[in-house]
Structures are given as structure tokens and as C-alpha cells.
Amino acid sequence: MCLLGLGLISGCAPLDPRRDTEYHEAAFTADRPTVRPVRSISSFSESLVCMDHMLRAANLPTTLITSKQFPDFSGKVPAAVKDMVITSLSQMSHVSNAFRFVDFEVDIARQDTVQNLSTILLNNNQMQLQRPALYVSGAIAFVDQNVLSNRLSAGTSASRLDTGYSNSKAATVVALEAHLGDFRTRTIIPGLDSANEVVIGGAGQGFDLAGRIGDYGVKFNIGRDYALGAGGAVRTLVDLAMIELVGKWARVPYWQCLMLDQTNPNFQRQMRDWYAESGPAGQFALVKASLISRGYLPAGSEVMPINEPAMRYALSRFQSDRGVVVSGVVDFPTYDAALRNFVALNESGALSRIGWASNGPMQITGPEGQRVAGLTGGTPAPWLIDMQIENPQPAGERQPFTEGEQIFLSARVNRTSHLYCYFIDSRGQTMRILPNALQPNSLVSANLAVRIPDWMGPNPGFILDAGRPGVETVICLATAQAADPLLPPELQGRALTALIGVNGAEGLQQRYAAAMGSAGYVTQLVQWNVVPRPAPAPTEAAPATK
Known part of the structure; x- marks a missing residue:
């Protein structure tokens, strides 16, 4: 027999899950989040973008970098600090291509697919790892909990009514130490360090009410609390540390990026x-x-x-x-x-x-x-293309290229646009290099550095070598809408093949103006000089022998 409340029910049968079908079906909906995902940001996210443009302006070559794990000896901040370091370096390299992170990590206890494949390929000489120039090291230096703590409680008591009130506040200090080292010698570079702290806090309020109604007792408890998360605080410390380290290493005025109003915590x-x-x-x-x-x-x-x-x-x-x-x-x-x-x-x-x-x-x-x-009316920001020659050069005027020397360029548009780029050799012969068969999409995001050719991709699609002596040109044109269906037949040829009847940048601009209108496109070009390859030094004739 089964006991239910005050009555007896005999012959109780097992529960039938089919009766709860409608209830269970709601789990598919309840399992979905109700809030849209957002990007992880910190107080210095805009500062990272500022650093990216500052490094681009400094014309720094791409540097290979890696990082050690950041231990937390307090055990109070379970955060993936190394991955935050990688994200910060990546955000400072969108436009500048300043850093490429080398993943050297080997975890014997937790082998994964990438590590297993790397070991196999390295042992068979089928993979080559590039040695980084720099590495980042550091740790969560300390976590001082409840450095400040304030508690207040009060209450009243009567024959049939009791009340209580409580209020508490606490503050915890988290510190992060970071350093930049020379990977070749495994030495920490003096002066390239960062030590910063951040305060996270929490507070709570509560109200209690208890009393009696006749012979019955009633009790109410109301409370509200908040606690600032340690994860977001650590991300802010990591972003600040990487801005400091990179700025000191590159010798750029990084403090200008730290003075943005958006870094204000409020x-x-x-x-x-x-x-x-x-x-x-x-x-x-x-x-x-x-x-x-x-x-x-x-x-x-x-x-x-x-x-x-x-x-x-x-x-x-x-x-x-x-x-x-x-x-x-x-x-x-x-x-x-x-x-x-x-x-x-x-x-x-x-x-x-x-x-x-x-x-x-x-x-x-x-x-x-x-x-x-609403906002006051204003003049829209000008629509511009920024083109750069990315070959490393000593300070001063850019030197000419030698016949056969490989050339690396980049183009960046400050608005989302369709981008078309053409190469013009020293004789005026013209060919389209972007888009092409391996890079068929002309639409590019704003402020995204498009590499010409894509030297970081597994297959760049083409190689841009200096040709015959003279002046060579690459011209890029950005349009608000796709230009392909509007261009004349002579520009509809395949990429990387000579265009018939189109000579020089002026001819390209005239055809784009006719197809898109004078306000429907913007253009920019870069030029360089090509000089003959120096003749090999004459070898001394061998002395005649009798």
C-alpha cells in the first residue's frame, strides 16, 4: 500500500513517463540561452585597437612570439591567462601584422590531436617549427582577499514581531606580473616588465521579518548581493600588461593609447x-x-x-x-x-x-x-584606401627593388567595400590580381589589412616579383557595390592575365568612373622603382701553365 497525505491508496502503479511528454518537450526550449552572446571586452579593448594602428604607423616587421603559462599560486583566480595573452596580441596585429604567435606548448599529461600530429611530423622531418624571437612570462602575483571589509547589522525584538537588517561590503586586490624575454637566450629583457593591480568587490543587503499570527509563526527574508567577477578583472590586467610590454619593446608612445576616455571604469x-x-x-x-x-x-x-x-x-x-x-x-x-x-x-x-x-x-x-x-549632423568620415609596401627597409628613403626581388603589399579600406587591385608593369601592361581564383570574394571588412599577395596563407595564389627595370604600380579601387557586372568587357577578363586595351592607372580610373560614377569608388596606388640585377663580379683568370 502507498501512503498519500492522510489517505491510503492501494495497488499503487509506477509513474508513467508518457504522461509528462509535454513537460519534457519544453526542455529543448529551456536549454537555450535567453541572452545574446557578446564579445569579451575589457576597459582597454579600444586601447588595443589604438596600439594596432600605432604599430602599423611604426612599420614594424612581423615578429614571432610565444608565451609561458601564467600560474596562480593563490588558487583564487581560475582564469586562462595565456589564452588572454594570445587574444591581446592578436587584437594588436589585425592591421599591423605585428605579431604571430608560435604555439610551442607540449602538455605530456593531456596530449591532444595537434600535439600528437606535431610529434609524428617532427620525428619524420615533415614539419618545421620556427623559433620565436620573444616570449611572455608572468603570474598572478597575489590575491589579497577582503582587504577592506565592512559589516553592519541591526535588529528589533518584540513579543510578536522581530526584524533584522544587514549590510556588508568587501574589496579584494588581484595583482598580475608580466615580463618579456629573449627566446634565443631565455633571458628576461631588463625594463620590459609590467606590474599592475585591480580591485574587485562585492556587497550585500538583507532584511529579515519574523512574527506570530495567533499560534502560527511566519518569517520573511529578502536579500540582494553583487560580486564583481575575477575573470573580467584579469582580462583587463592582461590587456594593460600587453600594451605596456609591446609599447616598451617597440619604443612607441603607448601611453597615448592608455589615455582614451573609454578606459575609465565607469x-x-x-x-x-x-x-x-x-x-x-x-x-x-x-x-x-x-x-x-x-x-x-x-x-x-x-x-x-x-x-x-x-x-x-x-x-x-x-x-x-x-x-x-x-x-x-x-x-x-x-x-x-x-x-x-x-x-x-x-x-x-x-x-x-x-x-x-x-x-x-x-x-x-x-x-x-x-x-x-539624436546626434548632431556631421560630415561623414572620408572614404579612403591605405596602401603600404610591407618589405622591411632601413630608416630613410625606400630603396629601389632589384629585378626578381619579391614584393609584399597591403591595402586597408576604412569602410566595408568591394576591393579590386591591379598590377601595372614598367611597360604599362595591366592585369587584375584581386580578386582571383583563390581569393574570389571582393567584399572586405573595414580596417582589415588585405595582404597582396597573402604571404601568410598556405597558398598565396600568386607571387609579386619585380619585373623589368622601370616604374611598376599596384592600384586598388574600392566600390560600395560589386563592380563586376557594371564594368566594360575589357575588364571582365580572368585574373592574373593581361587586359587587352587597358594601359595604365588612368585607363582603369576612367572605366571605373564611367561604370560606378565619380562618387561610387575611391582609389589609391603605390609605385616603386626596379633596377637591373647587378652583374656578377668577374672572376680572375687562372694563370697559364706551361
């Missing part, structure tokens, strides 16, 4: 408050105005609704360019990225809005007809 919190205050209509209107000012939307798009395909396409392009998870909707990461340049520190050190209307905000109509505050 920045994200203030932006979150403004995001909540503006509401969906205000959020969309502000982001839309920013997209117009940045050139992602044409002028006159102020009344375009959010469900318009062109609006979602512009949002997606902007999110891709800014490293935000592409969703095509206005979420907080998109709002934050769109308005970063409209926030600064005022004279008192508080965050204030800049670039917004000073004598009353400009009114923009939201998607539901409301009038919401």
Missing part, C-alpha cells in the same frame, strides 16, 4: 544607463544617426524603419567591422560601439556627451512616431 556603466534611459526608439534613432555619419547609410535615411532590409544590412556591416556579434538588431554592444566617439571626460572628470547638440538635441522621428533625441 564608462560602460554610464553607457548602460543611457541605453536604458533612451528606450528602444531612442536607441535605434541614435545608432541610425551614427551609421549615417559614418557612411553606412546614405544621407536622407533618417526615416528608414528598423525592419528595412537596407537598415539590417547596414547594421550587420557595422557590427562586423566593429567586432560585435552580427545580429542585425540594435543591442547594447552595438549601441556602445556606435556612440563611443560621442562620450568624453569633462573638466571635472565626469563622463559627458560630446558631438551631440549643444543648444538642444536634434529631433529625429523614431519608428513609432515619437520624437527622440
